[in-house]
Amino acid sequence: MKTTLHIFVLFLISASYLNARQMSDRLIVNKFEESVKELCLFADSAKTVQDCVEISSMTDEIEVKYAEKKDLLDRALYPDDYRKTIEKLRGKLMIRRNDLGIIEAQYIRITELEMHVLVLSNKVDSLSRENEKLLDIVKRLSITTAANKSHIDSLQMIINKLQQNLKERDQVVFSLVDSLFLQYDKNIADMTDIEKHSMYGKLERRNVFTGLKKSIEDNLKFLRSTNLTPNDYVEITRQNHQFTSQWKGVGPKLANIYLSGKKKNNEMELIDSILVVWSKEVDRSNWTSLNTLLNRNGIVLKPFSDGDEFTSHFTAYIDTLVKNSNQEPEDIRAKRFNTFNDAVWKNNLKPTWLPMLVELGKLTVGQKNKIEAAVDSWQSAVTPTSPIVYAVIIIFTLAIILSLAMRFRKKPTAQA
Amino acid sequence: MKTSFYFLLCTVVFIIEGCTPLTLRPADFSWPTDIVATPDSSGTIQLMRYKIAFNSKPLLFEELKDSTHVTKYTLHVIRDQNGYYFITAKDFKSVYVFVQGEGVLKLEKKITVSDKRLEAPGFNQKGSFIQLVNEQKENEPSLLLSNDGIQEGEKK
Numbered sequence: 136m137k138t139t140l141h142i143f144v145l146f147l148i149s150a151s152y153l154n155a156r157q158m159s160d161r162l163i164v165n166k167f168e169e170s171v172k173e174l175c176l177f178a179d180s181a182k183t184v185q186d187c188v189e190i191s192s193m194t195d196e197i198e199v200k201y202a203e204k205k206d207l208l209d210r211a212l213y214p215d216d217y218r219k220t221i222e223k224l225r226g227k228l229m230i231r232r233n234d235l236g237i238i239e240a241q242y243i244r245i246t247e248l249e250m251h252v253l254v255l256s257n258k259v260d261s262l263s264r265e266n267e268k269l270l271d272i273v274k275r276l277s278i279t280t281a282a283n284k285s286h287i288d289s290l291q292m293i294i295n296k297l298q299q300n301l302k303e304r305d306q307v308v309f310s311l312v313d314s315l316f317l318q319y320d321k322n323i324a325d326m327t328d329i330e331k332h333s334m335y336g337k338l339e340r341r342n343v344f345t346g347l348k349k350s351i352e353d354n355l356k357f358l359r360s361t362n363l364t365p366n367d368y369v370e371i372t373r374q375n376h377q378f379t380s381q382w383k384g385v386g387p388k389l390a391n392i393y394l395s396g397k398k399k400n401n402e403m404e405l406i407d408s409i410l411v412v413w414s415k416e417v418d419r420s421n422w423t424s425l426n427t428l429l430n431r432n433g434i435v436l437k438p439f440s441d442g443d444e445f446t447s448h449f450t451a452y453i454d455t456l457v458k459n460s461n462q463e464p465e466d467i468r469a470k471r472f473n474t475f476n477d478a479v480w481k482n483n484l485k486p487t488w489l490p491m492l493v494e495l496g497k498l499t500v501g502q503k504n505k506i507e508a509a510v511d512s513w514q515s516a517v518t519p520t521s522p523i524v525y526a527v528i529i530i531f532t533l534a535i536i537l538s539l540a541m542r543f544r545k546k547p548t549a550q551a
Numbered sequence: 552m553k554t555s556f557y558f559l560l561c562t563v564v565f566i567i568e569g570c571t572p573l574t575l576r577p578a579d580f581s582w583p584t585d586i587v588a589t590p591d592s593s594g595t596i597q598l599m600r601y602k603i604a605f606n607s608k609p610l611l612f613e614e615l616k617d618s619t620h621v622t623k624y625t626l627h628v629i630r631d632q633n634g635y636y637f638i639t640a641k642d643f644k645s646v647y648v649f650v651q652g653e654g655v656l657k658l659e660k661k662i663t664v665s666d667k668r669l670e671a672p673g674f675n676q677k678g679s680f681i682q683l684v685n686e687q688k689e690n691e692p693s694l695l696l697s698n699d700g701i702q703e704g705e706k707k
Contacts, residue, residue, distance in 0.1 A: 159673025
């Protein structure tokens with residue numbers, strides 16, 4: 136079953152070129168006949184309900200794929216026409232299902248899951264195609280020198296769309312894997328060899344490894360494209376974190392299915408390694424992007440590449456500013472702080488970066504508090520004391536003096 | 552006089568009609584797709600589906616000057632609506648159009664379709680024409696052929 140499924144996958148790939156190339160009608164007919172023949176063999180050798188569902192789904196695909204060639208097939212096939220050939224195939228499968236004693240309810244449930252897999256698989260394909268185009272546009276727009284507002288706006292719009300698509304595809308790929316495993320309704324360790332082989336075929340046919348690899352590669356391409364905003368990086372980091380944790384869940388399951396195949400083990404390692412590259416690059420880009428944000432607004436820190444370095448360099452920088460605050464005129468100090476506060480702190484660092492860094496474990500809560508305290512102390516150092524404070528102090532002082540005066544005035548009366 | 556004229560006319564009409572062979576019209580001899588077949592060592596090509604067999608040696612000698620290693624060639628054969636057989640093969644420069652005779656296939660026309668040898672020819676049935684395609688080259692323009700020669704497209 137495993138080998139034949141391999142052959143069939145290759146065959147389906149070649150069949151997908153049907154419309155792309157100028158073929159002779161004979162080749163189309165031959166390919167249809169070969170697929171039907173293969174499916175008949177699968178039907179004969181099906182051993183589980185999942186096999187039967189999968190063959191049924193393959194038959195649906197073949198039927199849809201060749202529907203537009205019905206006229207040709209009706210003329211060329213002999214003695215059966217197109218419709219009759221498909222009907223015979225379904226009949227063969229039905230007989231096999233009966234032979235295996237498959238329960239109808241179980242068959243329907245797995246068929247629904249298989250349909251879901253098919254929908255997800257098609258979605259992965261369409262998102263991949265769309266993302267490919269969007270990445271091309273981003274690349275083209277990024278190297279265009281004209282940087283007018285409409286150009287920047289359209290680039291940002293495409294980047295947003297692409298980011299959304301990448302996120303969606305990552306989710307769809309993992310949902311697809313989940314739906315495949317759900318069909319078996321049991322742990323990998325409890326699966327029989329036949330079930331594992333069947334699962335292997337499904338994973339192959341749905342190009343799960345290619346999908347996962349493509350997801351990481353496209354995310355990497357996106358990361359390497361220029362003109363990303365700090366918010367983009369925040370989103371990318373979240374995405375990378377989520378992908379990594381989902382892969383940690385799915386990876387061992389896939390490894391168990393592919394245990395015997397050396398080639399697939401290599402693919403597992405490949406996915407692991409490109410995921411590491413992606414994570415490292417996300418991490419590096421993150422700190423670089425944060426540094427760029429600070430630099431652009433006049434905050435020049437020593438280079439940093441992790442949470443510890445960032446916290447220590449950032450707080451040290453602010454400490455220096457606070458210490459030197461008396462040497463500068465009040466308005467200059469205030470202007471510097473206000474620029475930082477408006478452009479960096481209030482809109483980026485505090486609401487976006489710090490929570491994200493804490494969420495992803497790149498900063499501890501203690502480090503976040505330390506940074507916030509440093510900014511507070513800077514604010515105190517540069518903010519002139521409010522007249523209200525002076526008024527409160529005066530009133531308070533007057534109140535003390537008055538109360539003391541009252542007390543001293545009352546004493547002689549008491550003696551009298 | 553008039554009666555005898557009508558009698559004579561009717562007689563002539565019946566005689567003429569009796570001499571004309573019975574014609575079944577329309578007739579369509581077209582095959583849905585081309586057939587690919589390899590000659591046996593004697594050069595005979597067997598087209599099993601249509602129960603047709605013919606000797607391919609003279610054709611291979613005519614085109615490739617080889618009638619000894621015939622089993623290494625694969626011929627593509629298709630029949631059009633009018634019943635003409637179109638034959639070509641990889642490394643041919645021409646398509647040969649044959650008409651069926653008594654126990655023979657007679658050459659009707661040799662259509663030179665390319666200055667270079669064909670890489671992967673294939674025939675399609677296209678209405679009253681035969682389409683010649685290159686199965687290996689994406690988007691290479693095809694030729695529409697009839698027993699009179701190239702009807703659409705340019706020699707490659």
